[in-house]
Amino acid sequence: MSRRRRLWLLALCLPLAAALYPLAAQGAIEPRLLRYFTPKEILRHDAYLFPLYAHAIGDFAVSLALQISFLLFRLNARLLARCDLWARALGARLVRVGILRRLGAVLTLLWGDAGWGGALLFVATFFAVLDALGLPTGFYFGYLHERRHGLGVQSVGRWFYDYFKAETLAVMAHGFLVFGLYGLARRKDRWWLWLGIPSSILLLGAGILDPYRVQIMHDYLPLPEGRVRQSVVEVLQKAKVEYQDVCLLKMKDLTRRADAFVIGQGPSRRVVLFDTFATAMTPDEVANGVAHELGHIGDRSPGRIWLASATLLPSLYLLARLLRWLGRGGRLGFTSDRDVASLPAIYLAFALVWYLAAPLSSAYSRHLERRADDYALELLRQPEAFRALMVKLVKLNMADVQPPLYARVLSGHPLAIERIERAETFARQHALPMAEPNPAMFQVPEASMPATAGP
Numbered sequence: 001m002s003r004r005r006r007l008w009l010l011a012l013c014l015p016l017a018a019a020l021y022p023l024a025a026q027g028a029i030e031p032r033l034l035r036y037f038t039p040k041e042i043l044r045h046d047a048y049l050f051p052l053y054a055h056a057i058g059d060f061a062v063s064l065a066l067q068i069s070f071l072l073f074r075l076n077a078r079l080l081a082r083c084d085l086w087a088r089a090l091g092a093r094l095v096r097v098g099i100l101r102r103l104g105a106v107l108t109l110l111w112g113d114a115g116w117g118g119a120l121l122f123v124a125t126f127f128a129v130l131d132a133l134g135l136p137t138g139f140y141f142g143y144l145h146e147r148r149h150g151l152g153v154q155s156v157g158r159w160f161y162d163y164f165k166a167e168t169l170a171v172m173a174h175g176f177l178v179f180g181l182y183g184l185a186r187r188k189d190r191w192w193l194w195l196g197i198p199s200s201i202l203l204l205g206a207g208i209l210d211p212y213r214v215q216i217m218h219d220y221l222p223l224p225e226g227r228v229r230q231s232v233v234e235v236l237q238k239a240k241v242e243y244q245d246v247c248l249l250k251m252k253d254l255t256r257r258a259d260a261f262v263i264g265q266g267p268s269r270r271v272v273l274f275d276t277f278a279t280a281m282t283p284d285e286v287a288n289g290v291a292h293e294l295g296h297i298g299d300r301s302p303g304r305i306w307l308a309s310a311t312l313l314p315s316l317y318l319l320a321r322l323l324r325w326l327g328r329g330g331r332l333g334f335t336s337d338r339d340v341a342s343l344p345a346i347y348l349a350f351a352l353v354w355y356l357a358a359p360l361s362s363a364y365s366r367h368l369e370r371r372a373d374d375y376a377l378e379l380l381r382q383p384e385a386f387r388a389l390m391v392k393l394v395k396l397n398m399a400d401v402q403p404p405l406y407a408r409v410l411s412g413h414p415l416a417i418e419r420i421e422r423a424e425t426f427a428r429q430h431a432l433p434m435a436e437p438n439p440a441m442f443q444v445p446e447a448s449m450p451a452t453a454g455p
């Protein structure tokens with residue numbers, strides 16, 4: 001068996017092994033969880049979540065295996081050559097339309113030759129192949145599985161509409177990126193410098209302007225007057241946080257999931273509650289959720305923006321070196337960083353960096369979450385409501401209370417039980433009242449709960 005084929009088989013075995021892992025990782029229920037959740041609830045959540053873990057790992061591994069296959073078998077070069085032919089044939093017809101001819105001439109000028117059509121078609125086809133392969137499992141887990149477990153309530157038409165809208169936007173964004181990146185690389189040997197310096201400055205500028213950036217409007221409605229709104233406004237006043245409005249996001253036709261977030265900065269800041277969140281929680285619980293979100297306001301520190309800006313240029317430089325090194329001899333279907341066929345290698349490099357950095361970035365995210373929890377507890381000093389919020393969020397979102405090790409490592413949030421017990425510790429330290437818990441204490445209105453009893 002050739003080395004190429006052995007490597008490919010290895011790339012195919014990885015996703016299978018990875019997808020089976022979560023099924024073997026289930027353990028017995030920890031006794032301390034039973035103070036808040038019934039065994040039935042925990043098992044129901046496991047039945048919902050474990051296939052999702054398997055899918056997430058499998059999906060990631062399959063896409064890695066695909067990109068590796070593209071490079072090892074030089075499918076990238078073959079596809080690009082084919083797209084070039086198609087684009088030329090298509091171009092010969094479209095050139096008869098005056099406006100398209102002029103647009104084509106501008107793009108040819110920018111690109112350096114007429115090859116831009118093939119490059120853009122290559123991006124679209126590459127995505128179409130990835131999407132076509134991912135669609136069956138994407139539909140199963142994104143739609144059928146969510147519905148079957150009572151979380152998803154949207155229609156099948158809406159699911160496909162959202163899916164294709166997101167994919168189309170992604171293809172367009174990547175098309176622009178490819179045109180800009182390779183267009184520059186084809187003209188400038190040090191494209192990483194030409195791209196890196198202005199982008200770093202822009203990134204820095206965006207950070208400085210961020211507080212006053214005008215937010216693009218979505219279909220948020222103002223939260224109607226009443227006890228919930230009043231409690232949110234009180235939190236904002238207590239935290240001395242500037243804001244524009246408190247809004248409601250209509251989600252109940254899409255999902256039963258509950259959430260809240262803060263968008264915008266300074267005077268353009270908006271507190272947004274999912275309608276599912278506002279109806280399932282008491283005003284005190286909503287207040288604690290909002291207080292947690294306000295605890296995140298300090299997360300986007302100038303230091304982090306400087307760091308991101310400073311690492312951009314070296315990252316682009318390393319990418320250019322990597323592509324030139326991998327392209328030597330054309331063994332992977334491309335010859336240099338100017339060659340559009342190197343696109344799968346860029347995606348592969350990004351995926352691997354993301355994968356290797358994920359445990360570190362998740363640990364940092366958990367640190368920020370703990371800090372926001374502490375902020376909420378200190379600000380409102382209502383540990384009992386905070387605890388109820390955490391327990392009810394687990395029930396509403398069918399969250400995992402005892403995830404397998406790798407899910408803990410990759411989770412952006414601390415364990416639910418850790419957050420619940422943090423509130424209890426806070427109450428003890430500050431001599432605040434806290435009732436002895438039992439699962440019946442944390443009732444969520446029936447209409448808000450995930451709809452069916454599951455399979």
Ligand SMILES: [Zn+2]
Pocket residue numbers: 292293296369372
């Ligand atoms: Zn948070």
